[in-house]
Amino acid sequence: SQELEQSPQSLIVQEGKNLTINCTSSKTLYGLYWYKQKYGEGLIFLMMLQKGGEEKSHEKITAKLDEKKQQSSLHITASQPSHAGIYLCGAYSGYALNFGKGTSLLVTP
Amino acid sequence: DAGITQSPRHKVTETGTPVTLRCHQTENHRYMYWYRQDPGHGLRLIHYSYGVKDTDKGEVSDGYSVSRSKTxxxxxxxxxxxxxxxxxxxxxxxxxxxxxxxxxxxxxxLTVV
Structure with a gap:
């Protein structure tokens, strides 16, 4: 089965700083989903990447898919307290999404 | 509101008792899934459904069953x-x-005591 490894596991950044979260797959990626989870809540869909080299942005969050490296990165520019939460990557394995264990992000004043 | 709702939101039960969790969606989605989330394990698939009365096991299905009688x-x-x-x-x-x-x-x- 496909395994997704996220790094780092946790991150503490000062407000205004940039940060990057990585998601590496054990198998070829045919599509990669990014979700955000606020503590104690459900997951919110951020974006989906389908093609190698694809890059998508939403507000200050940019995600890229590197098919050759079997990896995706999520970059947040000028972090804000509202960016705090757990970021999870997911990819299809069979009929359902398989998820990484998540990266916990804390943004300090 | 449209979307997906789960009930109950919190439950404490005793070991050995049966428990049923409900998921209700108003999106007319064909596919539905149950996951569990645990520290150190992330999200793991329990069961999924690809249509009414069509279900299959996920990664951690032991001890769980599902039913889908309506979309x-x-x-x-x-x-x-x-x-x-x-x-x-x-x-x-x-x-x-x-x-x-x-x-x-x-x-x-869910807390099982």
Missing amino acids: EDFLLTLESATSSQTSVYFCASRGASSNYGYTFGSGTR
């Missing part, structure tokens, strides 16, 4: 709850297109 409802049953089933349970759904990923419920926090 909008997907029930997860713990036949005889054990302490290892203490977890946060999430339901999700998606339509025919995978472009938008899943819609997730807010979760059910």
